[in-house]
Amino acid sequence: xxxxxxxxGPLWVLASSVFVLGALWRIIGIxxxxxxxxxxxxxxxxxxxxxxxxxxxxxxxxxxxFRTRYHLVAGYMFHLGLFxxxxxxxxxxxxxxxxxxxxxxxxxxRWGFILSAEIAFAGLILLWIRRISDPVxxxxxxxxxxxxxxxxxxxxxxxxxxxDESHDSLRALHMLSVEIWLIYFPFSRLMHAVTxxxxxxxxxxxxxxxxxxx
Amino acid sequence: xxxxxxxETFVNNIDASAAAYLDSCVHCGQCAQACHFYETTGDVRxxxxxxxxxxxxxxxxxxxxxxxxxxxxxLVPDEVDEDMLKEWEELIYDSCTLCGRCTIVCPMGIDxxxxxxxxxxxxxxxxxxxxxxxxxAKRVLEIGRPLGIKPEIMAKIVGEQAEEVGIPIELNKVGxxxxxxxxxxxxxNFYEVIGALARIFKQAGVTxxxxxxxxxxxxxxxxxxxxxxxxTLVQRIVDAAEKLQVKYVVSPECGxxxxxxxxxGPNLVGKNYDFEVIHILELLDQLVREGRIKTKSELxxxxxxxxxxxQIVRRGGIVDEPRNLLHMVSDNFIEMxxxxxxxxxxxxxxxxxxNSRAEELRIKSFGAKxxxxxxxxxxxxxxxxxxxRNVLEEAIDEFGMDLPVLGLTELVAEYLDx
Numbered sequence: 001x002x003x004x005x006x007x008x009g010p011l012w013v014l015a016s017s018v019f020v021l022g023a024l025w026r027i028i029g030i031x032x033x034x035x036x037x038x039x040x041x042x043x044x045x046x047x048x049x050x051x052x053x054x055x056x057x058x059x060x061x062x063x064x065x066f067r068t069r070y071h072l073v074a075g076y077m078f079h080l081g082l083f084x085x086x087x088x089x090x091x092x093x094x095x096x097x098x099x100x101x102x103x104x105x106x107x108x109x110r111w112g113f114i115l116s117a118e119i120a121f122a123g124l125i126l127l128w129i130r131r132i133s134d135p136v137x138x139x140x141x142x143x144x145x146x147x148x149x150x151x152x153x154x155x156x157x158x159x160x161x162x163x164d165e166s167h168d169s170l171r172a173l174h175m176l177s178v179e180i181w182l183i184y185f186p187f188s189r190l191m192h193a194v195t196x197x198x199x200x201x202x203x204x205x206x207x208x209x210x211x212x213x214x
Numbered sequence: 215x216x217x218x219x220x221x222e223t224f225v226n227n228i229d230a231s232a233a234a235y236l237d238s239c240v241h242c243g244q245c246a247q248a249c250h251f252y253e254t255t256g257d258v259r260x261x262x263x264x265x266x267x268x269x270x271x272x273x274x275x276x277x278x279x280x281x282x283x284x285x286x287x288x289l290v291p292d293e294v295d296e297d298m299l300k301e302w303e304e305l306i307y308d309s310c311t312l313c314g315r316c317t318i319v320c321p322m323g324i325d326x327x328x329x330x331x332x333x334x335x336x337x338x339x340x341x342x343x344x345x346x347x348x349x350x351a352k353r354v355l356e357i358g359r360p361l362g363i364k365p366e367i368m369a370k371i372v373g374e375q376a377e378e379v380g381i382p383i384e385l386n387k388v389g390x391x392x393x394x395x396x397x398x399x400x401x402x403n404f405y406e407v408i409g410a411l412a413r414i415f416k417q418a419g420v421t422x423x424x425x426x427x428x429x430x431x432x433x434x435x436x437x438x439x440x441x442x443x444x445x446t447l448v449q450r451i452v453d454a455a456e457k458l459q460v461k462y463v464v465s466p467e468c469g470x471x472x473x474x475x476x477x478x479g480p481n482l483v484g485k486n487y488d489f490e491v492i493h494i495l496e497l498l499d500q501l502v503r504e505g506r507i508k509t510k511s512e513l514x515x516x517x518x519x520x521x522x523x524x525q526i527v528r529r530g531g532i533v534d535e536p537r538n539l540l541h542m543v544s545d546n547f548i549e550m551x552x553x554x555x556x557x558x559x560x561x562x563x564x565x566x567x568x569n570s571r572a573e574e575l576r577i578k579s580f581g582a583k584x585x586x587x588x589x590x591x592x593x594x595x596x597x598x599x600x601x602x603r604n605v606l607e608e609a610i611d612e613f614g615m616d617l618p619v620l621g622l623t624e625l626v627a628e629y630l631d632x
């Protein structure tokens with residue numbers, strides 16, 4: 001069995017299983033903590049507040065746009081670039097068709113890949129530079145923040161190296177870095193990709209009951 | 215000090231929402247941009263999410279899903295210890311007013327103020343509470359009142375106010391519609407509000423009373439994070455209201471009192487009340503809409519602006535009512551930048567004003583509010599919280615500003631056409 005076959009075979013199964021089961025375990029674990037019912041009389045709908053909360057926090061509001069511009073721009077550059085690559089990069093679509101979902105969809109052209117990758121890299125690097133230079137972020141950051149940034153960076157870098165599919169080892173290297181990322185995901189702050197929905201929802205519901213969604 | 219009691223309380227306080235919050239934070243630090251303590255000092259320790267560090271550590275070590283596996287590999291944070299709790303006592307009590315402005319800026323929508331409240335409960339369990347709050351709690355338990363104002367003194371104050379406005383005020387009257395409660399700061403410093411209410415209610419034809427068994431809405435238990443004291447104080451109001459068989463209890467111009475009675479109260483005493491809670495601003499706005507309050511045609515000409523009390527507006531949901539009332543009495547009402555739900559705290563909420571250790575920091579943090587005020591250059595500042603009013607007056611003096619601070623109910627009464 002070649003290195004590529006290992007990364008696309010048993011290692012992929014292991015990593016994706018840890019990713020799915022670990023993330024599910026963590027989500028179910030959080031939900032199982034439960035909450036005491038709030039018996040105060042609501043002024044408005046908690047559910048509507050929870051829904052509104054999902055959208056409101058996509059952009060910082062209330063007069064912070066200037067102070068948070070760096071993070072807002074870099075954050076969106078990274079996330080939008082990364083999602084474009086994940087979902088529309090031709091090799092990803094083919095891999096997901098063959099190994100996960102069984103069907104394909106429209107893919108982005110090569111120039112789209114390059115552009116998305118550049119935007120995502122720029123965003124990620126800008127965010128990391130801020131993490132190591134801004135006094136607030138230095139104070140609150142821990143090893144998990146840096147490991148997550150670097151694993152993501154490596155997965156993206158090896159993905160770019162493998163784009164031309166010039167060598168099996170480059171593809172295998174990309175698979176390996178993605179698999180490490182997938183295994184790390186449920187144990188780390190990368191879980192924010194899922195838990196943000198709960199966080200925004202709980203806060204939205206809290207304020208929704210009070211008739212205001214700030 | 216009991217570290218284990220604090221850890222146990224942290225663990226017990228982490229429910230699904232707290233876990234989701236602690237698991238969602240990506241340490242972006244944006245919350246610092248919303249905090250008046252960070253803005254005015256530049257001290258990174260005042261970053262709101264950093265104030266949650268003991269709770270985060272306990273969660274990640276003892277309760278987070280998959281923490282067992284991480285513990286096997288030594289990948290969980292160190293145990294919270296005595297030194298950490300002592301250090302964080304200041305961060306949790308002195309540099310957080312529970313204003314909740316950080317929640318607005320948080321991309322994950324984390325309710326940091328709510329988690330600081332929960333952290334305070336752990337501090338109470340550990341026995342680490344600022345002296346000012348402890349003293350207020352002691353007075354509540356021993357005398358029954360946070361500022362020590364006994365019923366006979368209260369009756370005297372009410373009598374003097376009744377005489378001043380020429381309207382009799384009956385204490386402990388059974389079967390009226392409304393029972394008024396006041397913030398301790400109103401009773402102590404701004405008791406003219408009692409006369410103002412008497413005039414407004416007379417014109418509106420409202421039947422009301424004040425109970426000598428529960429006239430202070432201030433809830434030091436909520437501020438310090440002691441649920442048992444908070445429950446005792448809410449129960450005292452509930453008992454008095456039920457004894458007088460009133461239909462409504464009017465929450466006063468006091469931020470956390472509204473939160474304590476209306477939002478947390480039923481959960482603390484474990485049942486819904488036999489009466490409704492209505493905030494004084496809601497009641498006044500309702501009376502205006504029903505045409506029961508009439509004001510003079512000549513309005514206040516001063517350039518006035520409104521300071522939104524955090525617990526009434528941002529975390530209370532009463533946003534439009536004070537503005538409706540101000541437009542009714544003022545010809546020159548101007549909003550500050552980021553008014554309403556994004557308004558900046560006075561600096562003394564959440565028990566900070568009762569904590570003498572925090573005084574210097576509180577005054578300094580007013581710098582953020584001052585910037586807001588300077589941008590609109592008001593001739594008078596109106597608010598709807600006795601504590602905000604007191605804190606603002608003190609800070610305005612300290613900063614050498616010439617700006618009167620007015621209570622909204624009193625302003626409405628001043629322009630009554632009676």
